[in-house]
Amino acid sequence: MSKKPWSIQRLRVPLGFVVAALYLWGATRSPWLSWRSLALGAAVAVIGLVIRAWAAGHIVKNDRLATTGPYAHTRNPLYFGSFLLAAGCALAVHWALLVAVAVFWLAVYAPVIKRERAFVSARFPDAYAEWERHVPSFVPRVTPWRGGGSAASGDAPPFDLKLYLFHREWQAALGFLGVMAWLAYWTWRRQTGG
Structure with missing residues (x-):
């Protein structure tokens, strides 16, 4: 998948930063931002x-097909998790x-999922x-699929912290904390009249 066709799919990360900046700017002006909405959004985002x-700690890209852990529930747990993260941030405001969020996902991530499926x-x-x-x-299935390869034999690879760190997934957590701190600051400011 090294050669990607020119499309909005190639812009998904830079476009995500633009959307995030607009979101953070708009959130400061939202009359609906409250501690309740912030708590609900944070819960979904977490x-x-x-x-x-969980997914980042199981995937070894291009080396083996990940079918255990979260991949036994959905073939795209990273994208599903990202969707919930974005939905939670949306709910907070x-x-x-x-x-x-749904329109963005259909326009940007549905084609990415289709292309990755083919690969x-x-x-x-x-x-x-x-x-x-x-x-x-x-959308994940409730019970994990127990078939296929090492999952069926009971020697499925466990979550690997080294993979989590290798995939730099901690950056998503830091970004989330930054967004929640920003929203909490503006909620506090609004409620204290500051």
């Missing part, structure tokens, strides 16, 4: 962060922002076909 961290299924054709039959693409 679930997304945990899913992303106003529930209507969930529409913007991974070509790299691991038999294993991917079996996994795809049992594990949904995005």
